[in-house]
C-alpha cells in the first residue's frame with residue numbers, strides 16, 4: 146500500500162499548512178508501518194500556481210470575456226460606471242495580465258523578480274486593477290520601487306475579485322465556498338458546488354495530471370501495481386476547504402476506483418462533523434478520521450483496513466447501509482497515539498518553497514508576519530496547558546489533551562528541515578506555546594548562533610505573568626519575533642466571565658515586557674459574549690484603545706462570540722450551570738455539519754461589528770487614539786466607566802514589579818557560588834561585550850551596549866585593570882551561546898570573579914543585559 150496525503154485548497158497562500166507534514170512524518174515511522182511510499186501534495190499551492198499562470202489566465206479570459214463584457218454593459222445601464230470600467234479594464238488589459246503574471250509572481254517569491262519591480266511600478270503597460278489603484282492613490286507620497294511587493298499582492302487580489310465576480314462566486318484567495326460550510330444543515334448544498342467553475346476547470350485537470358504521475362510512478366516501481374491500494378488522506382482544516390475536498394474525493398474515486406481508500410480529517414472535521422448522519426458522504430470518502438488521526442490510522446492498519454462493521458478508534462465509516470461511528474476510547478491505541486505525538490515532527494523536506502508567494506498586503510508589521518514569509522509550522526505542545534476558557538473547544542482533543550513535545554528533539558528536527566528547505570522561519574501553531582518550551586527553544590537557537598544560521602520564530606501564547614521582562618528579553622535574544630494571544634474581554638469581569646485564567650495586570654505586564662523587548666504583539670478580542678452588556682463592551686473597547694495608545698499592542702482582531710458545541714460553556718450549561726444562557730437547540734441530529742449553537746440575544750451584538758472593526762483598524766494605524774470610544778458608533782453608547790489612566794496605572798505596577806524583581810542579588814550569589822542546589826535560576830548576559838575604561842585615578846568602569854544604549858557601572862575603588870578585564874570576560878561568558886559549553890574552569894572563575902560584583906554594580910547590570918531565567 147502507498148499513501149498520498151493531499152492538502153485541500155485553498156488555505157494560506159504563503160506557506161504550507163502543517164497537517165500534511167505531520168501526517169507524512171507519522172506514516173514514515175517505519176517501526177510500525179511498511180508503506181511502499183508516502184507522498185504529500187499541497188493542492189492549495191498547486192491550484193494557486195495553476196490559475197495564476199500564463200496558461201491559467203489565458204484559459205480564464207477565454208472562458209469569461211463574453212460574460213465580463215455583458216456584466217460591464219449591465220452595470221453601465223445601471224449607472225454603475227465604476228464596475229463597468231473595472232470589468233472592461235480586465236478584458237482590455239488581458240494580454241498585459243497574461244504577460245505579467247509570472248513576473249508578478251516572481252516579485253512575490255523573490256526569485257529574480259527584483260528587476261521587474263521598476264517596470265511593474267512605472268510602466269503604463271503594466272496591468273492595473275481597483276485594489277492596486279486604491280493602494281497607489283492612498284500612498285500620500287511618491288511611489289517607489291519598494292512598493293512593488295504591495296502592488297503585486299494587490300494584483301493577485303484584483304484577479305481574485307475578477308474570478309469571483311465573473312467566473313465563480315465561491316472563489317476567494319483563501320478558503321473556497323466557506324459561507325456554505327459552517328454549521329450547514331444540508332449536505333446537498335455542498336453537492337451543488339463541488340463542480341463549480343474553478344474546481345471543474347482548474348482543479349480537475351491538475352488532479353488528472355497528478356493521478357497520472359502517481360500511476361506511472363507506481364507502474365515503474367511495481368509490476369503488480371494494478372492491485373496496489375492507495376490510501377488518500379485529505380486534510381480539511383477549515384470549512385472553506387470542504388467543497389474542494391469532496392471534489393478531490395470524487396475525482397480520486399473516478400480515477401482509481403476500488404484501489405483507492407479515501408479518508409478525510411482535520412480541523413473542520415473535528416469540530417463540525419463529529420456526528421455524521423449523512424450516508425451520501427460515503428459516496429465520496431471511505432472513512433473519516435478524527436483528532437490527530439494517528440490513532441485512527443493505527444487501528445485501521447492493525448486491521449488491514451477491513452471495514453466490516455467493527456468499531457474503530459476515532460474512525461467513522463459506512464458498512465452495509467449503516468454508519469459505523471467511532472470508538473472514542475481505546476486505552477492501548479490512545480497510549481500509542483500519545484507516544485507518536487511526542488516523536489512525530491513535521492516533514493517539509495519535499496516542499497518547494499519557491500512556489501509560495503510572500504504577500505505584502507498590510508503595513509501593520511504584526512499583520513504582515515502572517516502572510517509575508519514562508520514558515521515551517523510546528524507545535525511545541527499538543528493541546529493547551531490551560532484548557533479552561535469558557536468559549537474554547539476545551540472538550541476536544543486538540544485543546545484538552547495537553548502534552549509537551551521534547552524541545553530539543555523538535556529543535557534539532559526543525560533545524561534540519563530549515564537546512565533542507567532553506568526556510569529558517571518557524572511559526573508555532575500551538576494553541577498556546579508553553580513558556581518553558583519557548584525559553585528552551587530560544588536557548589537552543591543561541592547555541593546554533595555560534596557557527597551556523599539560526600532560526601527565527603513566532604506564535605501563539607497566553608498573556609500571563611510568566612512572561613516577565615527577563616523572559617521576553619531572553620526570548621527576543623533567542624529569535625522570538627512576534628506573539629499572538631487572547632485578551633478576549635478586556636475588563637476584570639470579562640476575564641472572569643470567560644475564565645481566561647489570567648488577570649488584567651498580568652496581561653499588561655506581559656504585553657509591556659514583549660514590547661520593551663522589541664517583540665510584536667497581537668491580541669484576540671471577543672465581543673457579544675452572552676453576559677456582555679453594552680457597558681462591558683464599551684469598557685473593553687476603551688481598554689483596548691488604551692493598550693494601543695500606550696504602545697502595548699501592534700495589532701488586534703475582534704471576534705464575535707460563538708457558542709460552540711464543544712466549549713466549556715456549553716458543557717457547563719448541560720450540567721445545569723449558566724441559567725441565563727439560552728441556547729436555541731434545534732434538532733441537531735438533522736444537521737450535516739454543526740459546531741455553532743445559536744442562543745437567545747446573540748443577534749443584539751451584530752450591530753457593533755462594523756464600528757468595532759473600523760475603530761480598531763484606525764488604532765492599528767495610529768489614528769484616532771484620542772477620540773472617545775463611544776464616538777466611533779453612530780448610535781448611542783454608554784460612556785466607559787473605567788478610568789482614563791486604567792492601563793497607565795497597570796503599567797506603573799508593572800514597572801514597580803519589574804524593579805523589585807531585579808532586586809534579587811541573593812539569587813545571583815547563589816548562582817555564581819553554586820551555594821543553593823535548589824535554585825534553578827540561570828543568569829545570562831544578553832548585551833554586547835563589556836569594555837573596561839579608566840575614569841580618573843584608580844577608578845575603572847565597565848561599559849557595554851544593550852538595546853542600542855550604552856550603559857556603565859563603576860567598579861570598586863582599587864580594582865586592578867586585570868581583575869576588571871576578567872570581570873568583563875566573565876559577564877560576556879554568560880552569553881546564552883556559551884551555555885552548553887560550561888566547563889569546570891569557568892565555574893571556578895565565576896566564583897572568584899563574581900565576588901567583585903556588589904549590590905550597587907548588580908543594580909546597574911540587571912535589566913540592562915544581565916537576565917535571569919528559570920530553566
Ligand code: SF4
Nearest residue numbers: 529532533534537576
Ligand atoms: S482559548 Fe486559548 S488559552 Fe484558552 S483554553 Fe483555548 S487554547 Fe487555551
